[in-house]
Amino acid sequence: MISNKTLSKLRKVLDPGRIKTDAISRSAHSFDGYVVEGVPDAVVFPTKTEEVSKIMEIASMDRVPVTARGAGTNLSGGSIPLKGGLVLCLTQMNKIVEIAPADRYAIVEPGVVNADLQQALSPLNFFFPPDPSSYSVSTIGGNIAEDAGGPRCLKYGVTHDYILGLEVVLSSGKIIRLGSRNVKDVTGYRPAGLFCGSEGTLGIVTEATLKIVPMPKARRTAMICYADLDDTAKTVVSVIGVGIIPAAMELMDNTVINLIEDAMQIGLPRDVEGILLVDVDGAEESVDKELAQIVEFARANNAKEIKVANTSAESDALWKGRRSVYGVLNRLSPTTIVEDATVPVSKIPAMIRGCRGIAHKHSITLSILGHAGDGNLHPCINTDTRDKSEAHRVEEAIKEIFQLAIDLGGCLSGEHGIGLAKSPFLPMGMDTDSREFLSIIKKAIDPCNILNPGKFA
Amino acid sequence: MLNANEAYNCGRCGLCLTTCPVYRQEFDETVSPRSKVQLARLVAEGRLAQSPQLMEVFSMCINCGNCTAACPAGVLHGPLFMRLRSLLGDQFGHSWTMRLLFHLLTHEQQLLLSARIARFGRNVIFEKLAADLMIGTIKLKNTPHMNREPFRAQMPPVINPEGAVKGTIVYFVGCATNLTFGSIGWAVVQVLTTMGFRVVVPKDQVCCALPLIMHGALEKARENILTNIRVLGDPDSTAIIVDCATCGSALRKEYKQALGELGHATRAAESLARKVFDISEFVYQHFDLIAPYLINTPEQPETVTYHSPCHLRNAQGIKGIVEQMLSRLPGVKYVPSKDSESCCGAGGSFCLEHPDITKAIAGEKIRNAKATGASFWATGCPGCNLNLSANLEAADEIRVVHPIQVVARLLRKDQ
Ligand SMILES: Cc1cc2nc3c(=O)[nH]c(=O)nc-3n(C[C@H](O)[C@H](O)[C@H](O)COP(=O)(O)OP(=O)(O)OC[C@H]3O[C@@H](n4cnc5c(N)ncnc54)[C@H](O)[C@@H]3O)c2cc1C
Numbered sequence: 017m018i019s020n021k022t023l024s025k026l027r028k029v030l031d032p033g034r035i036k037t038d039a040i041s042r043s044a045h046s047f048d049g050y051v052v053e054g055v056p057d058a059v060v061f062p063t064k065t066e067e068v069s070k071i072m073e074i075a076s077m078d079r080v081p082v083t084a085r086g087a088g089t090n091l092s093g094g095s096i097p098l099k100g101g102l103v104l105c106l107t108q109m110n111k112i113v114e115i116a117p118a119d120r121y122a123i124v125e126p127g128v129v130n131a132d133l134q135q136a137l138s139p140l141n142f143f144f145p146p147d148p149s150s151y152s153v154s155t156i157g158g159n160i161a162e163d164a165g166g167p168r169c170l171k172y173g174v175t176h177d178y179i180l181g182l183e184v185v186l187s188s189g190k191i192i193r194l195g196s197r198n199v200k201d202v203t204g205y206r207p208a209g210l211f212c213g214s215e216g217t218l219g220i221v222t223e224a225t226l227k228i229v230p231m232p233k234a235r236r237t238a239m240i241c242y243a244d245l246d247d248t249a250k251t252v253v254s255v256i257g258v259g260i261i262p263a264a265m266e267l268m269d270n271t272v273i274n275l276i277e278d279a280m281q282i283g284l285p286r287d288v289e290g291i292l293l294v295d296v297d298g299a300e301e302s303v304d305k306e307l308a309q310i311v312e313f314a315r316a317n318n319a320k321e322i323k324v325a326n327t328s329a330e331s332d333a334l335w336k337g338r339r340s341v342y343g344v345l346n347r348l349s350p351t352t353i354v355e356d357a358t359v360p361v362s363k364i365p366a367m368i369r370g371c372r373g374i375a376h377k378h379s380i381t382l383s384i385l386g387h388a389g390d391g392n393l394h395p396c397i398n399t400d401t402r403d404k405s406e407a408h409r410v411e412e413a414i415k416e417i418f419q420l421a422i423d424l425g426g427c428l429s430g431e432h433g434i435g436l437a438k439s440p441f442l443p444m445g446m447d448t449d450s451r452e453f454l455s456i457i458k459k460a461i462d463p464c465n466i467l468n469p470g471k472f473a
Numbered sequence: 474m475l476n477a478n479e480a481y482n483c484g485r486c487g488l489c490l491t492t493c494p495v496y497r498q499e500f501d502e503t504v505s506p507r508s509k510v511q512l513a514r515l516v517a518e519g520r521l522a523q524s525p526q527l528m529e530v531f532s533m534c535i536n537c538g539n540c541t542a543a544c545p546a547g548v549l550h551g552p553l554f555m556r557l558r559s560l561l562g563d564q565f566g567h568s569w570t571m572r573l574l575f576h577l578l579t580h581e582q583q584l585l586l587s588a589r590i591a592r593f594g595r596n597v598i599f600e601k602l603a604a605d606l607m608i609g610t611i612k613l614k615n616t617p618h619m620n621r622e623p624f625r626a627q628m629p630p631v632i633n634p635e636g637a638v639k640g641t642i643v644y645f646v647g648c649a650t651n652l653t654f655g656s657i658g659w660a661v662v663q664v665l666t667t668m669g670f671r672v673v674v675p676k677d678q679v680c681c682a683l684p685l686i687m688h689g690a691l692e693k694a695r696e697n698i699l700t701n702i703r704v705l706g707d708p709d710s711t712a713i714i715v716d717c718a719t720c721g722s723a724l725r726k727e728y729k730q731a732l733g734e735l736g737h738a739t740r741a742a743e744s745l746a747r748k749v750f751d752i753s754e755f756v757y758q759h760f761d762l763i764a765p766y767l768i769n770t771p772e773q774p775e776t777v778t779y780h781s782p783c784h785l786r787n788a789q790g791i792k793g794i795v796e797q798m799l800s801r802l803p804g805v806k807y808v809p810s811k812d813s814e815s816c817c818g819a820g821g822s823f824c825l826e827h828p829d830i831t832k833a834i835a836g837e838k839i840r841n842a843k844a845t846g847a848s849f850w851a852t853g854c855p856g857c858n859l860n861l862s863a864n865l866e867a868a869d870e871i872r873v874v875h876p877i878q879v880v881a882r883l884l885r886k887d888q
Contacts, residue, residue: 036503040530043521044508049485061501088502089487107500127500131491152491279545343545346484 018057018101022078026060029070034061045085045103049150049342050093051351051401052436056083056103063108065183065191065222072220073189075102075466082187083468084216086127086158089150091354092435094162094215098470104220106157112136113223121180121197122228126157126221133226142228145172148431149339157221163213165431167264167338168295170389172229174431176212181225184211184218187462197225210457215433216468218461232297235263236307237331240314241288241321245269245384248290249365251317252388255310256361262310264295265389266338272345272383272396276337279344284337288320292388293338295331341385348381349398355414357421358392358430370420371395378409392430418444434472442472475560477517479553482546483510489540489550494816495533498830504533506540506550513557528561533827535820536687538787552730559689567688571822575693578680584648585623620655625674627655632662632672639669639762640711645701645724645749647717648680649855657855660881661716661752667884668762670711675704681723684821686731695735698728702741713749716877718854719821722788724749753853753876754791757798767803767883774806777879778847778871780838780861781814782854795876799851804883808845812838819860835864843871851876 018037026035036042036059046055057080062068075082081101088095097103110127117140124133130144130151137143146159147166154164160182165174181195184207194207211218242248248267255262268276268291273284284291292314296306311322325331337344345352359367368384371393375382386393395417399410418428418441428438428445442451454472458465489506490496496505509531515521531554540550567575577584620627625646642665650658665672682697701724705713715721728742756763777799785791792814800807818824818834838861842850850873852858862873 038526039521040512040524040527041501041503043512043515044503044505047485047511049487085502087487087490105502107502110500150487153487279547340488340545343484343486343488346482346486346546350481352484 018080019078022074022080023058025074025078026058026071029074030060030062030067034063036060045088045105046096048085048088048093048095049091050096050435050437051353052093052096052098054096054098055100056097057100059103059105061105061108065185068104068185068220068222069189069191071102071104071189072185072187076187076189076464079464079466081466081469082220084157084161084220086155086161087129087150087153089154090158090162090433090435092429092433092437094433094435094468094471095158096436098436101466106220106222107155109222110155115140115142115228116197117142117228119197120199120228122226123197124156124224124226126155126160126224128156130154130156130159137228138231141231143231144226144228145169145178146175149342156224156226160212160221160224161214161216162433163431165387165390165392167266167387170265170387171261171263171297176208178227179208179212179224180227182207182211182221183223185220185222187219187464187467191222192219195225199227213433215435215472217458217472218467220467232263232299234300234303235295235297235328235331236303237325237334238294238307238311238314239323239325239334240292240294240311240319241285242290242292242318243288243320244318245290245368246365247317247319248292248388249368251292251314251319252364253362254313254317256389258309260306260309262294262306262389263297264293264387266293267291267384267386267388267393268293268338268341269384271381272341272385275344275348275383276341279347280337280340282333282337285321293334338385345383345396345398350400350402351398353397353399353410353414354432355395355397355417356386356392356430356432357395357417357426357428358390359421359424359426361389361391363424363426364388364391364393366424367391367393367421367426370424371417374413374416374420378413380406380410380413382413387430390430391426415441436471439472475513475517475556477513477553477556479549480510480514480517482548483507483514484546485511486545488545489543492539492543492815494535494537494539494818494834495830498833499533503530506534509534509554510548510550513553516557523561523564525565528558528565531558531561532823533830535783535816535818535823537783537816537820539783539816542787552734555687555689556734557689558687559691562689567690568826571688574822575685575688575690578648578682578684579693579697581679584652584680619653620651624651624655624658625676625678628658628662628674630674630676632666632674634666634669634671637669638671641671641673641707641709643705643707643710643713644672644674645678645681645705645713645715645720646674647715647720647855650716654855654858654875657716657875657878660875660877661714663881663884664752664756664763664877665714667766668756668759673707673710675707677704681720683719683723683727686723686727687821691731691735694731698731698742702728702745706741706745710748712755713745714752714755715749716752716853716875718751718782718784718789719856721749721751722784726788751785751789751791751853753795753798756877756880757794760798760801763880766885767880768885769803774804775849775879775882776806776808776845776847777849777851778808778810778842778845779813779876780810780817780842780850780852780857782852782857783816785853786814795851795853799876799879802880802883805879808847810838810842810845810847812841817857817860819856821856824860831860832864835860839864839869843869847871849874849879851879853877
């Protein structure tokens with residue numbers, strides 16, 4: 017429990033209206049996109065860096081755990097205050113500070129919603145490439161802390177590729193600034209390397225200088241349907257193998273396709289085994305050429321049906337189902353577990369076959385979608401945690417899926433993070449010395465272990 | 474015990490935060506739809522106490538339905554929130570304003586009387602004394618005058634068109650048109666009769682009771698619902714027409730839900746719902762009947778923009794239709810406003826309980842609507858109409874109107 021002494025110190029540095037200790041506010045900040053819950057002792061809403069700094073100073077003096085929170089959409093329990101203490105909510109620090117198209121950067125506060133930044137950039141013909149499917153709601157701070165990726169990261173890279181500079185409040189309350197506004201800058205360690213994917217365990221990001229990119233002139237989308245799931249993976253491998261890098265290559269299997277149709281009736285073919293959604297972007301002349309080549313590869317790999325969108329409205333229509341897929345899966349059962357084990361692209365067919373085998377062996381409901389182009393698959397398991405015997409089988413299956421990914425040269429998580437969900441499996445993907453290296457860094461930066469304790473370790 | 478079945482479908486993905494007008498203003502998860510769903514679940518599981526503060530949290534909802542529209546898991550927020558409000562309202566009591574409103578809406582005669590008093594206050598006292606008075610954040614002088622006589626009292630029971638009768642329309646006149654926006658009622662009648670329909674205004678119709686339903690005061694709403702189903706259900710009519718998005722959502726959607734919750738049979742409500750159409754939707758569907766009577770393109774086309782009422786778009790699924798209807802009108806240049814589909818922040822009593830939030834939301838809408846350069850801002854909901862016009866500045870040249878008034882203005886004078 018947080019002491020009254022700590023609370024009264026907090027009230028001196030933060031408008032008391034921004035410190036919530038009532039049961040309702042605490043309950044409202046006890047969950048995120050993952051299944052576990054944890055209730056904080058208080059929720060605080062700072063509005064500027066100095067306030068965050070003072071909060072951290074108090075928290076470190078009084079040894080109060082602090083869990084940062086953006087929109088609370090992460091899927092690994094990263095923003096659950098497992099050990100109570102404070103939830104530090106950054107959603108009200110949501111100003112876009114500066115956009116400098118000529119210098120190709122934007123400076124934002126951490127609570128800025130990804131989509132709001134995109135909307136501000138779009139009239140200037142620029143964009144910020146990381147596009148997690150949650151982009152309409154998730155925050156830049158959360159994107160950084162989870163090193164979020166999204167469909168078009170196949171071509172453009174993930175969040176860490178777009179961090180020029182960060183302002184971070186450390187657990188002591190010290191404010192540090194790493195990087196700068198320059199696309200080229202080699203003074204010191206790269207801030208992205210440390211803080212992207214750190215899940216709030218190393219510091220609180222209070223401002224980010226992001227690299228922005230001119231919008232491609234043209235974009236085409238194709239939806240390719242297959243009777244055999246393996247052929248989707250083969251198409252991905254042959255396209256990327258010859259050096260074509262589409263902006264996105266998304267995969268959905270038959271279960272997912274039918275669930276989307278049930279929910280949204282958007283005209284997806286219900287009888288195919290797999291759909292690849294492919295985006296190409298770039299210059300007007302090159303997109304058509306690339307798309308034609310991709311279509312050729314798809315045909316060679318037995319594609320059954322190919323739909324090409326010529327306008328951006330048609331593209332959006334083809335993408336609509338994919339964008340809503342997580343919620344749609346929730347219609348199937350009370351709990352949906354979305355894994356994101358990732359393998360090298362050439363191993364996708366083996367990974368898909370392996371996952372299906374595991375699901376069959378444990379008789380669980382598993383569907384597969386994912387960012388196939390970069391090997392980042394999302395095997396989704398629908399289950400009811402109240403069924404104990406099934407819960408056990410699901411646990412076993414997940415373990416086997418991780419092992420399979422590792423055996424194929426892959427990793428535990430491509431983008432959703434370790435959080436609570438994957439902490440127990442960390443040893444599978446990292447040996448003792450390497451894990452110790454992480455904890456040395458953590459201890460040096462957060463000696464009292466007050467930043468998001470219980471995660472990632 | 475609270476039934477919170479809907480909550481178990483929530484996957485906590487958070488996509489409902491995207492378009493929730495209250496969350497987008499507050500950026501505090503506590504008031505988000507996702508949180509309210511979880512809070513309801515915790516109450517049902519006995520893990521969170523019922524309290525006046527909880528009632529306050531659930532009052533932070535405009536009932537716009539954007540959350541339900543955005544929810545890929547198909548969670549029905551409306552009935553869940555309504556049940557919780559009902560539970561909390563029974564226990565901790567509604568505010569006196571809500572109690573008064575409930576009473577008036579269920580007692581037609583007293584409603585008419587208070588309208589008369591209000592008209593006197595508005596037109597006689599207020600004009601002279603209180604030109605700058607505010608209710609909450611709403612400037613009183615921007616509110617419309619009350620009708621001299623209730624619209625329904627001015628109407629003959631049956632109005633016949635000239636020439637051949639193409640069908641009979643039962644016109645459900647909501648409280649707003651009846652008491653305040655009489656000119657909208659006239660426009661509806663004028664357009665429908667021009668199209669060749671006979672218009673019937675049943676005398677015994679009463680308030681649709683949607684405000685009561687939303688606040689979970691179902692028992693109080695029961696009589697109104699049953700009365701309206703009885704008096705509107707003329708088997709020989711072509712359609713039942715409403716000019717108010719909120720009344721339309723009640724007749725088409727909420728009556729069935731509410732009767733179900735009350736343990737009544739819902740068949741009559743369902744067959745009523747099938748015959749109900751919004752006036753703009755109806756004109757769109759039968760555009761060929763009105764087209765010959767519209768004036769040809771005048772020299773100066775009128776620029777019109779649109780605000781899509783949530784109760785039309787989310788509750789009745791009327792999306793893109795009114796916009797198309799407006800675009801088809803000769804002499805209208807339709808320019809969409811960039812946030813035409815976002816909520817205006819009014820939500821019936823919400824704007825009285827949380828005026829600051831409403832004002833901030835409406836302010837943004839007004840900026841975007843003005844940017845279109847339109848002289849008319851069409852919207853088929855009296856709540857939105859009142860809220861948007863009340864928040865306009867005196868110098869603003871844009872005027873809020875009902876889409877049917879835009880149509881009526883274009884009728885040839887020889888009609
Ligand atoms: C429908 C849906 C689709 C998704 N699709 C994708 C996808 O395609 N790709 C993808 O990568 N992810 C995806 N996600 C996961 C999630 O949206 C991302 O991880 C996102 O980046 C989280 O952002 P958030 O603002 O919600 O952060 P939160 O969930 O609030 O927090 C995430 C983590 O970041 C920490 N944190 C938050 N803000 C800060 C800060 N300012 N400083 C330090 N630490 C901070 C938190 O402590 C927590 O550990 C999806 C989730 C959902 C629900």
